[in-house]
Amino acid sequence: MINKLKKMGLKITPQRLAILKILDGNTSHPSAEDIYKELKPQFPSLSLATVYNTLEVLAGGGEVQEVRIKSDKKHFDPNPAPHCHFLCRVCDNIYDLDMWPEDLQLPCDIKGNLIQGCNLYLYGICFRCRDKYKNGNNNNNN
Amino acid sequence: MINKLKKMGLKITPQRLAILKILDGNTSHPSAEDIYKELKPQFPSLSLATVYNTLEVLAGGGEVQEVRIKSDKKHFDPNPAPHCHFLCRVCDNIYDLDMWPEDLQLPCDIKGNLIQGCNLYLYGICFRCRDKYKNGNNNNNN
């Protein structure tokens, strides 16, 4: 964790460590505000700007991914490996899906264009919500 | 064009026709403001809200695609067929690429999740900018 910051030439601060700790292994795809709200009780002096700044440098350094699957807000993923993100239209949660199209290994060349990065966003209904809906139907006999 | 509006149960207005006309066959991926600026001289009374409203209903009806490849602004594509979008980091233009991953035919099922929609955003350097860079290097002997 400390190494990630040092590797990027950043100073070690309690705020940055706390943000990295929240992100570490986190698959909930928090927004900047989610992180801010989670840390505020332990860090009463924490500023939202610090969270934004830290996420920006981490994303710039390739340590976290910006997930722009929703139109209104950015979310963050500490897993920098390419994988797709899936937004359930029912529960509004973002999930990782570790499939990746075989014909999209980066970097690659498509019709003369150099492709360096890629975001794959999927939309639909997650298996949890499908199950709920199915059960609801059966129980209510609709 | 008129049919598109009628099909969606919308009234035919000069503003909507003008917006549809700009979009028809357009591959430049304009933003709402781009469209507004282009139409304002011919439609001095046009309001930006009208452009946003029209694009929203067209997108809702599946007649145009929202392209969220840039983090700050939405762009629009009159081609509703799934295809990927490519942002050149040098010239900042958005291009269509008509490739599509073979293993992503919609709708489909991935690990129990129902996938209904998909956005594929690519980032890199377009062939035009690659050529310019290459030539620049040769000419300057760097």
Add this chain to the structure above:
DNA sequence: AAGGAAAATTATAATGATTATAAAATAACA
């Protein structure tokens, strides 16, 4: 062709995520 209800347009204000600013605090080096 005129009337009228429902929908659309308009000008404007509000929203809300993100970014910029500048002063105060802190980390890390000598």
Add this chain to the structure above:
DNA sequence: TGTTATTTTATAATCATTATAATTTTCCTT
């Protein structure tokens, strides 16, 4: 321990987008 560059903080600014409410227009009906 002192110093300097960096970071944090509080706050304001930005800017795309959405909401509001009054006016205008479409289009169905007569």
